Amino acid sequence: MSSADLLKCLQAFKAVGFDQLTDLTAVDLLEYGGVSDRFEVVYCLLNVETGLRLIAKTYLNEPDLTIPSATPVWFGADWLEREVYDMYGIVFSGHPNFKRLLLPDEFQSFPLRKDYPVKGRGERHNFPVITRAES
Amino acid sequence: MPLELLESPDLDASKREGLWTLNFGPQHPATHTTLRLVLQLDGEMVMDAEPDIGFLHSGFEKLGEVLDFNQYVTIVDRMNYISPLANEIAWHHAVEKLLDIELTPRCKYIRTIFAELMRIHDHLLCVGTCVLDLGGATAFMYAFNERETIYEICERASGQRFHTSYTRVGGLLYDVTDDWVEMVKDFVQNFPKVYRDFSGLVMKNRIFVERTRDVGVLSREEAIAGGATGPVARASGVARDLRRDEPYLAYDDFDFDVCASQGGDCYARFQVRMMEMLESIKIIQQAIDKLPKGPIFPAGSGKEGMPDKREVYRSIEGLIHHFESIMPNRQMAAPKDSVYAATESPNGELGYYIVGNGTFRAYRARTRPPSVLHFALFSKLIRGCMLSDVVAVLGSINIIAAELDR
Numbered sequence: 311m312s313s314a315d316l317l318k319c320l321q322a323f324k325a326v327g328f329d330q331l332t333d334l335t336a337v338d339l340l341e342y343g344g345v346s347d348r349f350e351v352v353y354c355l356l357n358v359e360t361g362l363r364l365i366a367k368t369y370l371n372e373p374d375l376t377i378p379s380a381t382p383v384w385f386g387a388d389w390l391e392r393e394v395y396d397m398y399g400i401v402f403s404g405h406p407n408f409k410r411l412l413l414p415d416e417f418q419s420f421p422l423r424k425d426y427p428v429k430g431r432g433e434r435h436n437f438p439v440i441t442r443a444e445s
Numbered sequence: 446m447p448l449e450l451l452e453s454p455d456l457d458a459s460k461r462e463g464l465w466t467l468n469f470g471p472q473h474p475a476t477h478t479t480l481r482l483v484l485q486l487d488g489e490m491v492m493d494a495e496p497d498i499g500f501l502h503s504g505f506e507k508l509g510e511v512l513d514f515n516q517y518v519t520i521v522d523r524m525n526y527i528s529p530l531a532n533e534i535a536w537h538h539a540v541e542k543l544l545d546i547e548l549t550p551r552c553k554y555i556r557t558i559f560a561e562l563m564r565i566h567d568h569l570l571c572v573g574t575c576v577l578d579l580g581g582a583t584a585f586m587y588a589f590n591e592r593e594t595i596y597e598i599c600e601r602a603s604g605q606r607f608h609t610s611y612t613r614v615g616g617l618l619y620d621v622t623d624d625w626v627e628m629v630k631d632f633v634q635n636f637p638k639v640y641r642d643f644s645g646l647v648m649k650n651r652i653f654v655e656r657t658r659d660v661g662v663l664s665r666e667e668a669i670a671g672g673a674t675g676p677v678a679r680a681s682g683v684a685r686d687l688r689r690d691e692p693y694l695a696y697d698d699f700d701f702d703v704c705a706s707q708g709g710d711c712y713a714r715f716q717v718r719m720m721e722m723l724e725s726i727k728i729i730q731q732a733i734d735k736l737p738k739g740p741i742f743p744a745g746s747g748k749e750g751m752p753d754k755r756e757v758y759r760s761i762e763g764l765i766h767h768f769e770s771i772m773p774n775r776q777m778a779a780p781k782d783s784v785y786a787a788t789e790s791p792n793g794e795l796g797y798y799i800v801g802n803g804t805f806r807a808y809r810a811r812t813r814p815p816s817v818l819h820f821a822l823f824s825k826l827i828r829g830c831m832l833s834d835v836v837a838v839l840g841s842i843n844i845i846a847a848e849l850d851r
Contacts, residue, residue, distance in 0.1 A: 329669050333785070333813040337800055342808060344781075352798060354785055354813070358669050358683060361690045365785060386672030389821040397506075412499035412850055421507060428511055 328355035331384035340424040379405040397422035478846035501850040509810030525848040528563035533612040539786035539797035550737040553695040561725040567791030568718040575840025584646040616742040657711035661826040661838035672818035675793025679705040680713035687789035711841035748777035776805035
């Protein structure tokens, strides 16, 4: 699906009554098996009046990890999209304040990707060791 | 020349000049945990606020992909540590939906009682500490005294006061005893009297009312589009409660009301929380009177259920059963499917999006914490308020940083 189509699609969801974006998240499908796409972005929508829920998914592949931001449709997407970027490196174009949410700004990696190790020595590379002599 | 007042709190570059920046937190008694606010002030008026979070980020969701469905319960109860059991119930509710397990009536009732006890637990702390932040120490003591009783009820059932890790896939760690039932009955009987005192100290306190009324107003439209749920949304007129609208556990069996208000301000949010405590007592009363007898794991449950501890230690069959459900290479497998399941936690909709990949651990365990969406609304709520209102607004949306950052 192209970027413009995705935004149109989200707007159409809102037009038919899904007025709340309950959750926005992503899944890294690298080790899932049986799928060819790398990332799945999941929109959990809710119609507050009727209580109807809808889960919409879109798929992304490297190197182009850019999709349009849902903030013009539901402004609640703001922090959710920043968190997805923080954890997966998926870029939401058109977001008003796009930066990392939880991790420090100078952090380089995207820790919820499946190729990021659960343990190891690499994850603290952003925090230099300061010796007593330097302090 | 008379001083010119800024009428509307909109921020363009020309007006930004006279503003000064105040860092609120990360260590401040009123933030309760570690979160930081960068406030732009014009005198004492807050023109803009930017929340900065992540100080407590500890990679819980990554751990959720490593630990199995029963082990991860020890992590989820550390998310919203004000009401730990509510998180455990929400997590296993989602896991059971993925694995398609139907709970036994007794398990459902016990979980419902605990979910409601946790709601009282959470609301007592939320209202009590906010009053403390606004200068009233007495009501806080009343609230914490009652919380102590709930701790004791948790301890009697699970052996732990705080991080109980009490639920298991398809059931509970231990069954409850008769004296636990008596403890809950005593609590239900004594709570209304304490509530009267507490409510009188808080909701009719002129200082409290004046510091919270018409402060931090959230409109209905903003609440819906911003993703607000729970007491925050209900205080803005969104009469939605998952316990009534998407009944789970045993909520279908009970008679209770959904509390909502039209105010949208901090006072309305506290009012909703106070009313909800009485509804919770009503639910606990009905549940404890009708508590069914029977097993806590589904009959004939194989690997998806845990055997009774007495059986594990005293019989070979029990030990084999225990072995089959615990050992990583023997456990049951989750279907290759994804599921989103939400419960009404004290703070709002607490949902889990779980992707299963044929093992007994989640391929992806996403938490949808209510605090994140509420705190994202904070800068909207506080714009145009006074500096002293920051504490009231922060207290009224009940931000739990551990849940925010995970």
